[in-house]
Amino acid sequence: MHMNETQLIPMLSDIELDEINAEIAHAPYPQAVAIDALKIVQAHRGWISDESLNAIARHLNMSPAELDGIATFYNLIFRRPVGERVILLCNSVTCWIKGYEQLQQQISERLGVSLGETTKDNQYTFLPVTCLGACDKAPVMMVGDDLYENITSETVTQIFRTQQEIDA
Amino acid sequence: MSLDKPLTRNVREDRIPTDFSAYITNGGYQALQQTIGKYTPADCLQIIKDSNLRGRGGAGFPTGMKWSFVPMENVSPGHKYLICNADEMEPGTFKDRLIMECDPHQLIEGMILSAYTIQADVAYIFIRSEYLLAQKLLKQAIADCYEKGYLGKNIQGSDYSLDMYVHVSAGRYICGEETALINSLEGKRANPRAKPPFPQVSGLWGRPTIVNNVETLCNISHIIERGADWFKSLSLTDDSGTKLYGVSGRVKNPGCWELPMGTPIREIIMGYAGGMEDGYQLRGFLPGGGSTDFLTEEHLDLAMDYETIGKAGSRMGTGTMIILDDKTCPVGFIKNLVDFFAQESCGFCTPCRDGLPWSGQVLEDIEQGRGTNEDIATLERQAKFIGAIGNTHCALAPGAMEPLISGLKYFREDFEQYVGGSHDSSNDSNQPNASTTGGLS
Ligand SMILES: Cc1cc2nc3c(=O)[nH]c(=O)nc-3n(C[C@H](O)[C@H](O)[C@H](O)COP(=O)(O)O)c2cc1C
Ligand code: SF4
Ligand code: FES
Numbered sequence: 001m002h003m004n005e006t007q008l009i010p011m012l013s014d015i016e017l018d019e020i021n022a023e024i025a026h027a028p029y030p031q032a033v034a035i036d037a038l039k040i041v042q043a044h045r046g047w048i049s050d051e052s053l054n055a056i057a058r059h060l061n062m063s064p065a066e067l068d069g070i071a072t073f074y075n076l077i078f079r080r081p082v083g084e085r086v087i088l089l090c091n092s093v094t095c096w097i098k099g100y101e102q103l104q105q106q107i108s109e110r111l112g113v114s115l116g117e118t119t120k121d122n123q124y125t126f127l128p129v130t131c132l133g134a135c136d137k138a139p140v141m142m143v144g145d146d147l148y149e150n151i152t153s154e155t156v157t158q159i160f161r162t163q164q165e166i167d168a
Numbered sequence: 169m170s171l172d173k174p175l176t177r178n179v180r181e182d183r184i185p186t187d188f189s190a191y192i193t194n195g196g197y198q199a200l201q202q203t204i205g206k207y208t209p210a211d212c213l214q215i216i217k218d219s220n221l222r223g224r225g226g227a228g229f230p231t232g233m234k235w236s237f238v239p240m241e242n243v244s245p246g247h248k249y250l251i252c253n254a255d256e257m258e259p260g261t262f263k264d265r266l267i268m269e270c271d272p273h274q275l276i277e278g279m280i281l282s283a284y285t286i287q288a289d290v291a292y293i294f295i296r297s298e299y300l301l302a303q304k305l306l307k308q309a310i311a312d313c314y315e316k317g318y319l320g321k322n323i324q325g326s327d328y329s330l331d332m333y334v335h336v337s338a339g340r341y342i343c344g345e346e347t348a349l350i351n352s353l354e355g356k357r358a359n360p361r362a363k364p365p366f367p368q369v370s371g372l373w374g375r376p377t378i379v380n381n382v383e384t385l386c387n388i389s390h391i392i393e394r395g396a397d398w399f400k401s402l403s404l405t406d407d408s409g410t411k412l413y414g415v416s417g418r419v420k421n422p423g424c425w426e427l428p429m430g431t432p433i434r435e436i437i438m439g440y441a442g443g444m445e446d447g448y449q450l451r452g453f454l455p456g457g458g459s460t461d462f463l464t465e466e467h468l469d470l471a472m473d474y475e476t477i478g479k480a481g482s483r484m485g486t487g488t489m490i491i492l493d494d495k496t497c498p499v500g501f502i503k504n505l506v507d508f509f510a511q512e513s514c515g516f517c518t519p520c521r522d523g524l525p526w527s528g529q530v531l532e533d534i535e536q537g538r539g540t541n542e543d544i545a546t547l548e549r550q551a552k553f554i555g556a557i558g559n560t561h562c563a564l565a566p567g568a569m570e571p572l573i574s575g576l577k578y579f580r581e582d583f584e585q586y587v588g589g590s591h592d593s594s595n596d597s598n599q600p601n602a603s604t605t606g607g608l609s
Contacts, residue, residue: 028373031355032354032373033355034356035338035352036335036336069357070355070356073358074337074338074340074358075339076339088298092260092458092504092508093458093490093508094260094416096500096598097417097501097598098418101599102598129298130257130259130341130511131257131258131259132298133261133262133264133265133296133299134262134265135259135414135416135422136262136415136416136423138416138422142298147298
């Protein structure tokens, strides 16, 4: 009783395939673009589900287990779903000196999530990140693609409005 | 446009990036036009050797010597590679970002001339994921160069051809180690490789490969255009050129400045960085990123160069200093760094994979008031064992121990106060319940 394999492994979209194949075009063999492919698919889907992983592995002609070993090595490949935007709060040394712990508590309280969690409305996933290379502007964080520098508790209140505040 | 600050001459006050036409107006791509097809690669290599340029990625290895190991004659058919290390994940380091965001073409021109010197036909920029603006600008700069014939087939009508690509990392500090970077570029887990063979002979896909830091590569076009003697004359000491120095922490004016190599530390911290913030005193500093040994007030008059800082028992590293002030706990500071290195360990060898989390745990115990004198002794033992070059497969673990070893030396009384139950943390400005006015001001 064989199930149709394509049912279990959803296809990569045409755009995803085009982007991955453009990388393969200048690589010596398909597996060499494993990380690029994971990033491409993550850019379109937000995270790498088992199904996505299988589809990429198949396209690159490698085993899903090997690809998973690569995916889980890197901090910014998400093997669990994340919210619309990922908050990356720098927890390295200069930001820590300049108030990381206070900011972390404040953001957690406002959004009702601990580090590693996603808000109920799926807006944000809150993660720590290592030094963002902006230590002269510490403390810093990224929200989605935006970098916020010299953040204060006011910055946090402005960026993360509570539902009550939005309604008011 | 000043000649004494070649790396930042196109860095504008308002940080608006210098685009292709502005770069050309300021004399950009002249070095390339004067060199490719006109000077031999051997000529270029000689200039770089004579200049005494040392790698700006942290180790300070002489660039000309590194390049001279690349086979140039009777090379087996296939590619040679140049890789720009733009991973910049060392805590406290923010210099490569500045150049890439403000003057991307400077890096591309430096890379083309470097690739020409070693006769590489493919070049990669390995850049960390979070540097989104730099990625965009570099991709645009590469596209500009293909259009103008500075990249691609037969550059300037010569028989030299070069392709260049941007590879965006998926995030892991160990990717900055050059052989781990090569594995990552091959699509693998970023475990460092055993050396030998050295990448110069067998690197990316088994082919000759040179990995250099962004700042190193940015120097190349200036040296080739103006000569080795000019480059040496920029410096105040025996290590040549200028250096991007940075200061972060509780100083009045944190930032990054291009200054003559060998500028006294006092001038950088007390002058350019404006001295300590009001209400804070200097206790110590890491001279060049999170994996360098502490120095203290007594070292302020030393020249910031590889030789001098090395002799003082630390390393110049990336040249970006992190300040420890009197309202920040040294034990917490060190613990933050050890935790970082423990998290970023690639897991390949035991002292690093298991030793670093253990050190982090002992530091946590001490900080939480559960520590004993035996714990301090344990830290000292671990620091010696993990910190010894040769006990681990790469330099991550020894680097991780540098702030700990030197911290135990300079700030021992803090460790002992914790253990003796007399530590007072109410003065620490970065704790959520801080009683001082510091914190988020
Ligand atoms: C754990 C570790 C991380 C490193 N990270 C970086 C980095 O982010 N950027 C960099 O240029 N060099 C980094 N290096 C140094 C590189 O291995 C390599 O020496 C450097 O890129 C060579 O360039 P250079 O000779 O131009 O300095 C790192 C080394 C180690 C051991
Ligand atoms: S020292 Fe650490 S990072 Fe380096 S190879 Fe060993 S485990 Fe990996
Ligand atoms: S320590 Fe936070 S940006 Fe460098």
